Amino acid sequence: MLVPYPSERRVADHPGLVLIVEDEPEIAEILQAYLARDGLRTAHAADGAAALALHQSLRPDLVLLDVQLPKVDGWQVMAGIRHASDTPVIMLTARDQDVDKLTGLRIGADDYVVKPFNPAEVVARVQAVMRRSRGQRSERRVLRVPPFEIDEARHEALVVADGKRHVLELTLTEFRLLEQLLRAPGRVYSRTELLASCLPEGDALERTVDSHISKLRRKLDDVGVGDTISSVRGVGYRFVTAP
Known part of the structure; x- marks a missing residue:
């Protein structure tokens, strides 16, 4: 589901789009609410296959990615995203072992948040990663x-x-x-x-x-x-x- 966007607003005014990949509806809804309050648009995918399809079609500015997903797990989604683009990705998972964190970062994640988390902290990390990404892409495409x-x-x-x-x-x-x-x-x-x-x-x-x-x-x-x-x-x- 994509949070509604005011139709026909001029291109220059469009806010960032965050793709939330999370199979727990309650968590997804909380993240959508906090991100929207911070001025960001959101899209939601409840499984890995949908996440890859939405990433391809929507070209989001950042992906919040859970690891334990139906159909295609988060590691595979992460690999698919990195194969296609350099979209920033923050991993969301209940796994807090260092080996999982290192695996996520090694295959291209930009940050790692362990559940349970403070939604306000997630939003702060999203904004920080997006600012860093924009700086790295300062050259015009x-x-x-x-x-x-x-x-x-x-x-x-x-x-x-x-x-x-x-x-x-x-x-x-x-x-x-x-x-x-x-x-x-x-x-x-x-x-x-x-x-x-x-x-x-x-x-x-x-x-x-x-x-x-x-x-x-x-x-x-x-x-x-x-x-x-x-x-x-x-x-x-x-x-x-x-x-």
Whole structure:
């Protein structure tokens, strides 16, 4: 479950997203409440398989990861996250032996919290790890797929045309859709995929994707690149590369 996010807030204003991987609902709810009170969004996965799927689709800023999980345990989830990304991870577990702590840190965890814990302390650690992570990633990450440049750190989308850079005034959803399509030029993304990865906060209808794509296209038309997003009848959308 994802805590609701105010629709269509500008990209630059979006708060951090924490993925809570915890199979005990009461603990998950407490963590969600404390993190929300501190201004953070949260998503929740109750098992390891769901955690890996949500990590891939939501690209959270940090993961709070329990070790003892159904389906896929926390060690395997940790390994899967590290194989795919450098997302900060804080391990949450009832195991307090040094060997478990060392195992978590050795396979890539950024911090380790033993249950039972003070939720306020967990929030403080989350903020500390996120600040440290931002400092380590101070260099800008830019996705360049002509004529677009997507600055992931600044959440800024630009079109480069005739030697000029045009900043696109996009909502968060429009930014996510454009970024997703640009990550695999030519690949057809189904509406279901785009819904899961770009509109996970409660929009449940596939036609909602069509509405956002239509608005995005109009903004791209304004700078002369509206034909770069192609509809695939009965399937979804793809980014059209220049010939």
